[in-house]
Amino acid sequence: xxxxxxxxxxxxxxxxxxxxxxxxxxxxxxxxxxxxxxxxxxxxxxxxxxxxxxxxxxxxxxxxxxxxxxxxxxxxxxxxxxxxxxxxxxxxxxxxxxxxxxxxxxxxxxxxxxxxxxxxxxxxxxxxxxxxxxxxxxxxxxxxxxxxxxxxxxxxxxxxxxxxxxxxxxxxxxxxxxxxxxxxxxxxxxxxxxxxxxxxxxxxxxxxxxxxxxxxxxxxxxxxxxxxxxxxxxxxxxxxxxxxxxxxxxxxxxxxxxxxxxxxxxxxxxxxxxxxxxxxxxxxxxxxxxxxxxxxxxxxxxxxxxxxxxxxxxxxxxxxxxxxxxxxxxxxxxxxxxxxxxxxxxxxxxxxxxxxxxxxxxxxxxxxxxxxxxxxxxxxxxxxxxxxxxxxxxxxxxxxxxxxxxxxxxxxxxxxxxxxxxxxxxxxxxxxxxxxxx
Amino acid sequence: xxxxxxxxxxxxxxxxxxxxxxxxxxxxxxxxxxxxxxxxxxxxxxxxxxxxxxxxxxxxxxxxxxxxxxxxxxxxxxxxxxxxxxxxxxxxxxxxxxxxxxxxxxxxxxxxxxxxxxxxxxxxxxxxxxxxxxxxxxxxxxxxxxxxxxxxxxxxxxxxxxxxxxxxxxxxxxxxxxxxxxxxxxxxxxxxxxxxxxxxxxxxxxxxxxxxxxxxxxxxxxxxxxxxxxxxxxxxxxxxxxxxx
Numbered sequence: 001x002x003x004x005x006x007x008x009x010x011x012x013x014x015x016x017x018x019x020x021x022x023x024x025x026x027x028x029x030x031x032x033x034x035x036x037x038x039x040x041x042x043x044x045x046x047x048x049x050x051x052x053x054x055x056x057x058x059x060x061x062x063x064x065x066x067x068x069x070x071x072x073x074x075x076x077x078x079x080x081x082x083x084x085x086x087x088x089x090x091x092x093x094x095x096x097x098x099x100x101x102x103x104x105x106x107x108x109x110x111x112x113x114x115x116x117x118x119x120x121x122x123x124x125x126x127x128x129x130x131x132x133x134x135x136x137x138x139x140x141x142x143x144x145x146x147x148x149x150x151x152x153x154x155x156x157x158x159x160x161x162x163x164x165x166x167x168x169x170x171x172x173x174x175x176x177x178x179x180x181x182x183x184x185x186x187x188x189x190x191x192x193x194x195x196x197x198x199x200x201x202x203x204x205x206x207x208x209x210x211x212x213x214x215x216x217x218x219x220x221x222x223x224x225x226x227x228x229x230x231x232x233x234x235x236x237x238x239x240x241x242x243x244x245x246x247x248x249x250x251x252x253x254x255x256x257x258x259x260x261x262x263x264x265x266x267x268x269x270x271x272x273x274x275x276x277x278x279x280x281x282x283x284x285x286x287x288x289x290x291x292x293x294x295x296x297x298x299x300x301x302x303x304x305x306x307x308x309x310x311x312x313x314x315x316x317x318x319x320x321x322x323x324x325x326x327x328x329x330x331x332x333x334x335x336x337x338x339x340x341x342x343x344x345x346x347x348x349x350x351x352x353x354x355x356x357x358x359x360x361x362x363x364x365x366x367x368x369x370x371x372x373x374x375x376x377x378x379x380x381x382x383x384x385x386x387x388x389x390x391x392x393x394x395x396x397x398x399x400x401x402x403x404x405x406x407x408x409x410x411x412x413x414x415x416x417x418x419x420x421x422x423x424x425x426x427x428x429x430x431x432x433x434x435x436x437x438x
Numbered sequence: 439x440x441x442x443x444x445x446x447x448x449x450x451x452x453x454x455x456x457x458x459x460x461x462x463x464x465x466x467x468x469x470x471x472x473x474x475x476x477x478x479x480x481x482x483x484x485x486x487x488x489x490x491x492x493x494x495x496x497x498x499x500x501x502x503x504x505x506x507x508x509x510x511x512x513x514x515x516x517x518x519x520x521x522x523x524x525x526x527x528x529x530x531x532x533x534x535x536x537x538x539x540x541x542x543x544x545x546x547x548x549x550x551x552x553x554x555x556x557x558x559x560x561x562x563x564x565x566x567x568x569x570x571x572x573x574x575x576x577x578x579x580x581x582x583x584x585x586x587x588x589x590x591x592x593x594x595x596x597x598x599x600x601x602x603x604x605x606x607x608x609x610x611x612x613x614x615x616x617x618x619x620x621x622x623x624x625x626x627x628x629x630x631x632x633x634x635x636x637x638x639x640x641x642x643x644x645x646x647x648x649x650x651x652x653x654x655x656x657x658x659x660x661x662x663x664x665x666x667x668x669x670x671x672x673x674x675x676x677x678x679x680x681x682x683x
Contacts, residue, residue, distance in 0.1 A: 023628070068486060092486055
């Protein structure tokens with residue numbers, strides 16, 4: 001049955017599109033593919049651009065497919081329907097001593113989305129991507145066939161679906177391995193740093209002994225006044241005296257903010273405050289896992305601060321390079337020159353654990369993520385220039401966050417795309433896929 | 439550990455309430471029509487920590503089997519603390535206007551089946567001098583509206599019936615909880631355009647859970663519906679009859 005809905009959008013709220021919505025209630029429900037011109041699975045809409053949108057087609061919204069099928073608390077294996085959110089799963093597994101093998105920056109994503117984007121997290125240098133922990137899933141193809149895929153059965157579809165942007169069929173359930181933890185806390189250290197080279201030094205040192213590392217920096221600061229915070233942490237049991245978890249403080253941005261509110265001065269002030277606040281915290285402390293992994297989840301609908309026109313998140317990965325010739329420095333310079341920097345930006349070193357995903361984004365090197373308010377053509381021009389730098393460096397841009405990369409860029413970032421295209425289900429498509437395969 | 443029987447256990451709201459019980463480690467006996475859905479729900483609740491989950495196939499319109507199922511639940515769980523009655527349908531109002539047979543069918547499902555179940559339960563719990571009976575009714579039962587008065591009549595009649603049972607059983611220490619949700623984003627309301635008044639089944643399911651634990655008498659979910667419906671009831675009939683609510 002088709003649902004009566006106003007609109008579904010992606011997290012960046014660009015582009016605005018029109019599409020029908022089909023919302024199955026049960027994983028075993030048949031889907032009347034013959035009635036739709038094209039379909040695309042849609043979980044929680046946390047992809048930023050058009051990889052979760054299907055202009056003129058139909059979305060298969062999976063939020064109701066959120067049941068757990070089994071949880072083996074001895075072996076640490078969970079099987080659930082693909083629409084279950086990581087937030088929901090964490091609430092079940094953490095009290096019993098388990099954690100997600102890989103956790104993104106928000107817990108409000110579906111398991112299906114986690115597989116389809118082969119997500120990564122602060123432990124990429126040790127664990128690789130989420131796809132490495134997927135044991136099996138069921139894929140419903142538009143032919144009506146339901147295929148169980150694993151490294152042993154339908155292995156080629158297994159590899160194509162991990163990082164396959166929802167284009168190979170509808171995942172109905174997923175089975176994946178969890179990670180044993182001593183308790184729900186993280187022992188975290190915060191180290192201020194003042195140059196890109198400091199970041200690389202801290203990463204090289206910290207990635208050995210710490211499960212989780214990530215750096216936040218002020219994307220507006222000039223190279224002379226570079227301001228960053230390097231976080232590194234490990235799982236731990238809660239300390240004897242537990243402070244009330246700060247996650248209870250939850251509020252939402254109630255409406256679209258006028259875009260004039262976000263300018264160089266307000267953003268600069270915000271970044272300075274954030275830096276001062278955190279740089280002066282005790283260097284080492286224990287926090288519950290939610291504020292460590294998902295700081296932005298305390299602010300509901302934070303995407304509204306960018307106003308009605310929406311925003312872009314730009315995430316790329318480039319090789320580390322040598323001091324003085326870092327490709328990531330060239331990208332940062334280009335952003336600084338444009339004066340379009342934004343809120344806190346993120347840096348992290350990826351490790352070299354290979355993913356089974358054919359179209360997986362992470363690869364060895366350094367990844368950079370920045371937000372840009374949509375200011376029209378000049379923002380598009382800047383991001384196009386950044387794509388050029390990433391291409392020259394032999395890197396890639398993350399499709400989950402993209403709403404505008406050119407077909408030529410995509411095809412150079414993902415040279416195996418033709419091989420992948422053979423596994424795309426003929427009924428499945430997305431705005432992103434049509435754009436990058438022109 | 440509490441022992442809970444849920445009729446209509448595959449309905450979206452009941453499922454969310456059942457998840458709250460499961461997380462608390464309670465024992466559940468689930469009743470619904472569709473065996474495949476029942477299995478999916480039972481597995482979900484087991485994975486979420488329910489100490490025990492049993493399921494039983496039954497159509498709530500099969501009145502003759504009510505006694506058996508209640509007996510079975512009580513026997514298998516070795517007692518019964520809470521019963522949640524959550525099954526129901528959203529009638530096609532136009533079809534009901536055109537046919538009494540259709541209206542009668544809807545009244546059986548949404549009113550008489552509840553009466554049949556609660557009659558059994560009330561006698562049982564009255565004897566024991568303990569227990570909670572919770573029923574999901576609707577804000578639609580607060581006043582008959584042209585757009586869905588058959589559904590409204592079934593739910594409103596249920597609420598009146600429950601109010602009587604509540605007063606009768608108060609002496610026996612048995613709680614009767616009447617939960618009245620407003621619009622909820624479930625498969626039942628798929629065809630209705632979503633607006634700001636719609637609540638998620640998660641939020642409503644948790645509300646049902648809290649109402650049961652606190653043994654409330656009448657609960658509107660979300661809370662603002664109490665005041666919306668108070669206003670709707672307050673409108674004089676000579677104005678109300680000109681509306682098309």
